Amino acid sequence: MPLLEALLAGAAQGLFYGLLAAGFSLTFGVARTFNLAHGELVVLGAYAGLWLNASLGAGPLAAAAVAGPLVALWAWPARALLSRATPPYELKALTLTFGLSLLLQNLMLLFFSANYRFLRWDAGEAGGRLLGAPVGAARLTAAAAGAVLLVALHLFLQRTRPGRALRASCQDARAAALMGIPVGRMQVLGLALGGGLAGVAGPLLAGLQYITPTAGVPLTVVALTLTIAGGVGRTDGLALAGLLFGLTEALVVALAGPAWREAWLFGMLLLLLQGRRTGLLRGRRAP
């Protein structure tokens, strides 16, 4: 049953996409700009994971646990850069992250070369069967890590005081400041969480596909598309959008061939942009 196999893989990939989008949308929430360097942060995390894998034999989960905090450190330079954007802020900040993406790509080219790299570990060769269809261990790991992190992020944002303060700062920074919320610290927290989630995704991705310095661009587009579809800071909406996205992607690839995957991806982006800021689950509850 190749179609079932493709759909299972698509669902797993979808959860991983949800993880990509969660970091991207958190960054958007606090920085008020799409971070076009998000994919490069993921790739940076992937290279950290590949290095840990090669030198210490770390598996993707252990590598992700180290890469996440490392990439989260981007919050400080990012905040310094974005605070220097001149009006019109949204457009300048977007261009700034575009420049940052180009800079990171070329720095990685300089340091890591354009060679294709892949994270190998013993358990990765194994795999299980789900509903009778084979599923690779790397894909299961990425999907499980994505699901766990999405749930954890959801609980953090909805149930804890810092999480609520973070959401308040995203909604209306001035009002949040008047309520005594340290908005500046919340912005750093949001950027660090966004970068950290990108860093965690890196080593997981390195077990799924080959990594090159320019592998980040399609990841950014996926995260961007999902954020427009799922709504900003809406972990549930992002997870749902990620699943739908992974499943339809698998269908497109299975039925029309891998050559049309990108057309479908950018077509979705263009289509969803037509409705601008609306999300799948909008309106019921504030982000």
Add this chain to the structure above:
Amino acid sequence: MRAGWVLFGCAAAVALLPWSPYHLSLLTMVLLLALLAASWHLLALGGQLSFGHAAFFGVGAYASALLASRGGLGVWAALPGGAISAAAVALPVGALSLHLRGPYFSLATFAAAEILRVLATNWTPLTGGAWGLVGLPPLPARGSLLAAGGIGAILLVHVFLGQSRWGLALAAIRQQQERAEGLGVPSRPLLLAALVTSAAFAGFSGALYAHHVRSLEPATAFSLLFSILPLIMALFGGTASPAGPLLGAGILYFLDELFLQPRFPAAHQLLYAGAILLVLLTMPEGLLGFARRRGGRRGAP
């Protein structure tokens, strides 16, 4: 404006001097990139930053290449065909993007360029697919003069805008679109006209590129590079005057080609990344605005 004509005159004069084939090739390349940057700037006059001018560049390149190699047209007839095709593609692109504001417009143009790249890759019977087209007919001798002519035409558009209400209306849209619309400025048709004009020149630049390089593949003709370069060159030079994009293209391309590429072939695009960050962080008005401020003159833009 005057600086723009001075740069144009210098470029045209330099293009007439006797050069080695290598230097002539460099000159053609820098002039067609300057043309691309100046075309991008025409749309930026209305406050819209395109992240997808590779769409028009690529369509112009492919249309001209196909007209010349399969349609049997001469290069002289194929080049305007490229410009017209790009302008025609700008109509649906504009319909899908011009109702969006700021970053959303930029992202829509980016998506449009990528969709066209995938179409060019997969429409193998027409475009030759990922293998591309080779052995295209070359530009006439002194092809750089054609690029210079395109730049001259863009300067004439600026002269027209400077003397008409259209220029004022574009400036009003750039400064505050809602207010301009409230005052009765028809922003959609104006921006569409700006986009179509901009696309025609970008397409002409792409057509020149096709016959200059004499081979095309979707991954290069529609590459993100041809969306990034005009944006960076124009912002680096400064968008307050038509001279900015020309200056930016000249400085960055020669720095890249003559100094960086020979030394760091793998990562020579660091120059472009550095240039865009430098401009955004330290001199938001670009090189010309910076020089003007340093010179103490608050010249008219």
